[in-house]
Amino acid sequence: MAALELYSKFARVWIPDTTEVWRSAELTKDYKPGDPVLHLQLEDETGFEYKLDPKSIVLPPLRNPDILVGENDLTALSYLHEPAVLHNLRVRFTDSKLIYTYCGIILVAINPYESLSIYGSDIISAYSGQNMGDMDPHIFAVSEEAYKQMARDEKNQSIIVSGESGAGKTVSAKYAMRYFATVSGSSAEARVEEKVLASSPIMEAIGNAKTTRNDNSSRFGKYIEIGFDRNHHIIGANMRTYLLEKSRVVFQASEERNYHIFYQLCACAHLPEFEPLKLGSADDFPYTNQGRSPIIEGVNDLKEMEATRKAFSLLGITEAHQMGLFQILSAILHLGNVEVKERGSSSCGISVSLFCDLTEVSYESMAHWLCHKKLKTATEILNKPVTRLEATNGRDALAKHIYAKLFSWIVSQVNKALSTSSKPHSFIGVLDIYGFETFEVNSFEQFCINYANEKLQQQFNMHVFKLEQEEYMKEQIPWTLIDFYDNQPCINLIEAKMGLLDLLDEECTMPKGSDDSWAQKLYNTHLKKSSHFEKPRMSNKAFIILHFADKVEYQCDGFLEKNKDTVNEEQINVLKASKFDLLVELFQDEETPAAPSSTAPPGRAKLGRSTQSFREHKKSVGLQFRNSLHLLMDTLNATTPHYVRCIKPNDVKAPFMLDPHRAVQQLRACGVLETIRISSAGFPSRWTYQEFFSRYRVLMRQKDFLSDRKLTCQSVLERLVQNKDKYQFGKTKIFFRAGQVAYLEKLRADKLRAACINIQKTIRCWLARKKYLRIRQATITLQKYTRGHQARCLCKTLRRTRATVIFQKYTRMWAARRQFLRQRTAAVLIQRLLRGYTARLEYKRRKALLIQRWVRGFLARWRFRRIKRAVVYLQCCVRRMLARRELKKLKIEARSVEHYKKLNFGMENKIMQLQRKLDEQMVAELNEKNTLLKSEKDEMNRLIQEQEQQIKEKSESIHQEAPEHLQAQLNEERFRYQNLLTEHLKLEERYADLRSEKEALSKHDHNRADSGFSSSQSESIHSSVLTGSEVSSLEREDAGQMAADVSLLLKLQRRVAELEKEKMDLQSEMDTKEEQLELEQTKVRTIIRQELESDNKKLKKDLQELRQSLSKGSGSKLASPGGQAYNVLLEQLNSTTEELEMRKEEVLILRSQLVNHEAFKHKVMCKLFLQSFDIPFDGELWMAYESLKETNRILVSQLQTQGQTHEKEVEGLRAELLQLRAELDQQQQMLSNSLELPHDARIQASLQHEISRLTQQNMDLLEQMGKQDKIIRKLKKHLKTYMKKFGEAEGVHIEQSSPENMVGESGRTVSIVRKERDFQGMLEYRREDESKLFKILITELKPRGVAVNLVTGLPAYILFMCLRHADYASDDQRVSTLLNSSINTIKNVLKKRGDFETISFWLANTCRFLHCLRQYSGEEAYAKHNTPRQNEHCLTNFDLSEYRQVLSDLAIQIYQQLIRVIENILHPKIAPAMLEQETIQGVMGVKPTGMRKRTPSFNEEGSHSLESILKQLDVFYYTLLQHGNDTEVVRQVIKQQFYVICSVTLNNLLLRKDMCSWSKGLQIRYYYLWILLQIKKKSQDDAEAICTMCTALTTEQIVKILRLYTPVNEFEERVSISFIKSVQTLLKDRKESSQLLMDAKIIFPVTFPFNPSPVALETIQIPSSLNLSFLTRV
Secondary structure (H helix, E strand, O other): OOHHHHHHOOOOOHHHHHHHHHHHHHHHEOOOOOOOEEEOOOOOOOOOEEEEOOOOOOOOOOOOOOHOOOOOOOOHHHOHHHHHHHHHHHHHHHOEEEEEEEEEEEEEEEOOOOOOOOOOOOHHHHHHHOOOOOOOOOHHHHHHHHHHHHHHHHHOEEEEEOOOOOHHHOOOHHHHHHHHHHHHHOOOOOOOOHHHHHHHHHHHHHHEEOOOOOEEEEEEEEEEEEEEOOOEEEEEEEEEEEOOOOHHHHOOOOOOEEEEHHHHHHHHHOOOOHHHHHOHHHHOOOOOOOOOOOOOOOOOOHHHHHHHHHHHHHHHOOOOHHHHHHHHHHHHHHHOOOOOOOOOOOEEOOOOOHHHHHOOOOOOHHHHHHHHHEOOOOOOOEEEEEEEEHHHHHHHHHHHHHHHHHHHHHHHHHHHHOOOOOOOOOOEEEEEEEEEOOOEEOOOOOOOHHHHHHHHHHHHHHHHHHHHHHHHOOOOOOOOOOOOOOHHHHHHHHHHHOOHHHHHHHHHHHOOOOOHHHHHHHHHHOOOOOOEEEOOOOOOOEEEEEEOEEEEEOOOOOHHHHHHHHOOHHHHHHHOOOOOOOOOHHHHOOOOOOOOOOOOOOOOOOOOOHHHHHHHHHHHHHHHHHHHHHHHHHHHOOOOOEEEEEEEOOOOOOOOOOOHHHHHHHHHOOOOOOOHHHEEEOOOEEEEEEHHHHHHHHHHOOOOOOHHHOOOOOHHHHHHHHOHHHEEEOOOEEEEEEEHHHHHHHHHHHHHHHHHHHHHHHHHHHHHHHHHHOOOOOHHHHHHHHHHHHHHHHHHHHHHHHHHHHHHHHHHHHHHHHHHHHHHHHHHHHHHHHHHHHHHHHHHHHHHHHHHHHHHHHHHHHHHHHHHHHHHHHHHHHHHHHHHHHHHHHHHHOOHOOOOOOOHHHHHHHHHHHHHHHHHHHHHHHHHHHHHHHHHHHHHHHHHHHHHHHHHHHHHHHHHHHHHHHHHHHHHHHHHHHHHHHHHHHHHHHHHHHHHHHHHHHHHHHHHHOHHHHHHHHHHHHHHHOOOHHHHHHHHHHHHHHHHHHHHHHHHHHHHHHHHHHHHHHHHHHHHHHHHHHHHHHHHHHHHHHHHHHHHHHHHHHHHHHHHHHHHHHHHOOOOOOHHHHHHHHHHHHHHHHHHHHHHHHHHHHHHHHHOOOHHHHHHHHHHHHHOOOOOHHHHHHHHHHHHHHHHHHHHHHHHHHHHHHHHHHHHHHHHHHHHHHHHHHHHHHHHHHOOOOHHHHHHHHHHHHHHHEEEHHHHHHHHHHHHHHHHHHHHHHHHHHHHHHHOOOOHHHEEEEHHHHHHHHHOOOOOOOOOOOOOOOOOHHHHHHHHHHHHHOOOOOHHHHHHHOOOOOOHHHHHHHHHHHHHOOOHHHHHHHHHHHHHHHHHHHHHOOOHHHHHHHHHHHHHHHHHHHOOOOOOHHHHOOOOOHHHHOOOOOOHHHHHHHHHHHHHHHHHHHHHHHHHHHHOOOHHHHEEEOOOOOOOOOOOOOOOOOOOOOOOOOOOHHHHHHHHHHHHHHHHHHHOOOOOHHHHHHHHHHHHHHHHHHHHHHHHHHHHOHHHHHHHHHHHHOOOOOOOOOOOHHHHHHHHHOOOOOHHHHHHHHHHHHOOOOOOOOOHHHHHHHHHHHHHOOOOOOOOOOOOOOOOOOOOOOOOOOOHHHHOOHHHHHHOOOEEEE
């Protein structure tokens, strides 16, 4: 496709802009060749016409599709040009907060001016071992690539970090060195990485200063070589420095400072040790107050001084040397305070007392040579006075020279601290050097810096060109020369013969050389002869050089002076004559010419000056810098370079703000755009055939698909792109020219857009038809209900009409009836009035007759009553007389005996009736009281139950809270304890490694000896054996470690004991409260009983009073006391009372029998009832009562026994019923399942079920048979004992037996039965077979064969059975040897064979051995789980609780080793399977990846998939179960496995921008419902939904994923900055860790719950395949 066809409507382009450098716009009209303007629309929707040059017709650069914006690699962009690079960096830096970006082989690092949490140890672990393109760009990725290439190719590497001041070069170099120190794993003794990092504060103090662009600008370059041995471990380092800016010591520009060390000294002036230095404020010294900015905001010079001194001490520089350094630095400051006064036209006066005191030199000599200089002629030497200006310049030159010497001495001391005795096998160099600089006034320093950058840029261009050529040749693509910028002419202008440096050195040797004459020489030599040299129009003291980055104008003033760097030799001689040793050491002569990085050897030199040293000192600065630069380039050319370009985003140091002008300027200067230009000149876009097929398969037709994907891609590409020059087919890749990927993306987007339109059309048609059908159905329904409503209305009208007619009918009827009734009532009224009138007339006529009748009747009745009263009076008088006669007769009869008897008989009946009434009344009252007491008892019981429930709930809550708290503390202590065990294991492994290394060295030394075989053998044996002191020291170390472990164990035991004590206190408190409640209940019962007794006494008293009153009444009325009748009556009463009492006794006995059969609670009531009568209780009655109670107790106990037996029988029947129900349910389930199966499968299932049922029955029968065998053996044993006793008794009485019996006994036939041996579950072995036992059972045992063929945990059982025999024999030495040797042998086996099966096997056996020690320890907590036979096998003589703790520690170590092995196996598979594998084909699209290729996301042969991880997890699970590991341990292992998978997956997702997309979210959702990548990310509701659902992620992780979210297709949208800020606002109150990545290396605390073994020890059989015939069963 032609380039002009891309400029169509809606295409986006970049146009130049003065504010933003480049601005985006969109075409509103297609461009046609010949159009003078482009019709554009800016982003603010304003129109714009872009005028084209009619001659060149240069169109504005096209903009990349949105899906390519924000790529990790700039070379992945389809259009490679400056605006695309700038826009991609701005999107990544400001929007995604990503500071690193690849540009081919360059890592572009932008200074964020903010601390980021992306440099921790977890990030280092994540990048370790990864390919450079697999993870997001990072300085650690470049470091890992360099480290990997060094280890793989055995070639030295170098990392070149460059950039201008304030871009972050020093920090990047520091993090690279930290990565090497962490990954390489240097030895703990050397601590080289700590020393290298400790050198940073020192170098920053003496080499960094504040400038207008950076508060901590490095004013020198350094190259650090980190040496590695053959095992790729750091063994040493070396530092070389370049071009220290010495002029800063004596001069600083405005708003700048001198080196930090001077201000740190001034800040410490008040300290006592610094008082002899006579320091003061920084404003008091001209060398520190010229910039008028002595303070840096946020920096405390006093604390920085403390860090500097601490770093000095760490590097081995003593306090004396430190104070000497500070003394020299103070002398430099005081030298700046020296005032030069004019004495004449050519002489000066000077005062240098403080300087001389601090340097300990002669005052007269120094003052003389500061004001004079020595001139040499052919015949004599003259001393010539100098002018004031010359003296001032000489003073400053001396100060700069002293500081340079001090700087070199400190660097030499740092190198001495970092050096190593052995020669490094390889090294990685880190170059931290100044970038290209251009200021308003550029001098000699900027000239040297830019010269160095020209050399580095040339090396960079050649390296990039070489890589491009290798890539083309590798893919067999025709190589055409690419025109790239070659800056060799510019370099020749500077360093070639008659170049700038040569002319400068020549001018310096001239007697009257000056800057002006040098400038004229430059004009005469290079002006108009070199295209890179120009002369400014308005100046004759400057020149312009066209560097690769920009034009730079240099001012010639000061070039000669700075190049000469002249110092009066006599002043140096005065310093050499000093009594200050350190000062003399600084100026000691060197034997060979040294580069700026060379260090002076220690020792004091002679005061004289050699000729060679003089020539070396006469070398110019430019010549020295050129030599050191050539040496550096030779070093870099001998290594594989890696480039890091640091960019300073803005000059105001604002975080994450990019200034386009400053960024473009630095991109041009650091070579990034040149890399883009070289790449875009050829075929910048490169796709593998599989990536092209996966991405653009939507553009293929059915007939395009061929068996070979390479041919498929070729045919499709030839059809889509007609111009074959736009692409090339390589062996494994397709190469595209710039813009072709964008064209293919446009075709893909158009195809997808057309497909989306088709899908939308179909869906909208379906939605419209669905809507139409819904409306039609609604219309029909509406019509139906409308018609029904109308029909109901008509019906209602008809009903109302009919009702109205009926209503009218009845209304008219009612009116007519009302009229009729009114008329009838009127007629009746008239009739009534007429009849009344007639009646009243008749009544008046009869009234007189009625009065006469009533008067006559009254008179007759009055006469009759008077006659009746007279008759009655006469009758009364007669009857009174007759009654008096009859009364006399009755009185006589009353005195007779018969009458008394009749009277007494009636009285007895009345007494009985009265007694019965009293009994009934008492029973009723007692029943009422009993009912009341029962109700009160129920109430009290209810209260007691409530209180008990409250106490129980409180105790349960206490018991629930206390174990939870104890469990949390126990888990924490267990976690700490296991960490200590891990460290202990590491120390043991370290000790073993050192010991093996020592043995290896000893053997190596022995092999080199010339002695004979026997002597060498003895020497090797001697060298391999430790001496007594070494053994004792090792034992002390082990004892110390064991003591630490035991102390920790005792602390845990004490803690558990305290918690048990608290639990017992709570239990006792609860029991006390229950007893108090019982006492209160007893008191209440006692009070009620006393009240009943008082009521009973009151009733007795009332009865006695009643009897007394009866006796008194009878005596007074019937007879007088003492009379015969009275006595007879008393006798009869007494006899009747006795008979009554006998009847009462019988009744009471019967009642007591009835009461005894009731509950015990009525016992008191019965006693009160008996006491309610005044009946004397004799002894026999009480004994009868007690016997009845005893009988009642026996009956109750028998009844309870029968109830318990009945309950047991019922429980057994219920268990059988449940079992039968379960079997019935199982049968029904099997029947229902079998009915669903076909006929053959049904038969097979029924057979299988029948086999399993018979197998289960067989197992039950075998178990019953085993129990019967045990019973039989037990009975046989008892029978033998009884027979033995019987035999002894028979032997005593054998003489008394008769001969007949003897004959009968001898005639009996006796069968001989083989005696069955009863084993005790012990194994015996000889002491000399102990090593053989461990060798066969542990060292040579193969887990696979044992796990398949033998009993699980067999080695543990065998070891424990041997231990039981040692315990049985009370052999403490054998017990100790057996346990210690077993533990040590297991450790050695796991160290030699660290595979998963071996570790799993010995984890299971170690746990089983530990469980056996617990199970057979005899402790109650463990013994309750044993059978009686197993309790007989408990250990009897030794307490092995301490060894149980040691075995538990060993199990923890094995578990941790198992987890590490699982991590090592799973770690390489997790990211490819969980993230890179395309489970849902066609969903993920492969985007361009640029030069840094990542691991492909499609399936390849040998790549890991989700199925491979599942298979591996199945292998782990079944292996653990096969070896007999406990279920709880297996559960903890599975938990740890899933944690590793989740943490590694999340960490990779957080560090891989290409994985944060919607399609990847769909794939992850397919795995385990990850929704953060698929949820909408626009509104505030979406932000709240994210915060609500993503509770497992931290705030930093959520924000990181949102920032990394990358669209794969054009239909996706990026996450806006406002949305991310709203999410951060909602999550700001979360309290969580600030760590970005999950710690995938963490191991959860493990527990080993007690799991008793059901296996009986005496039943274990040792297979003959183990060859353990020397073990004897006991």
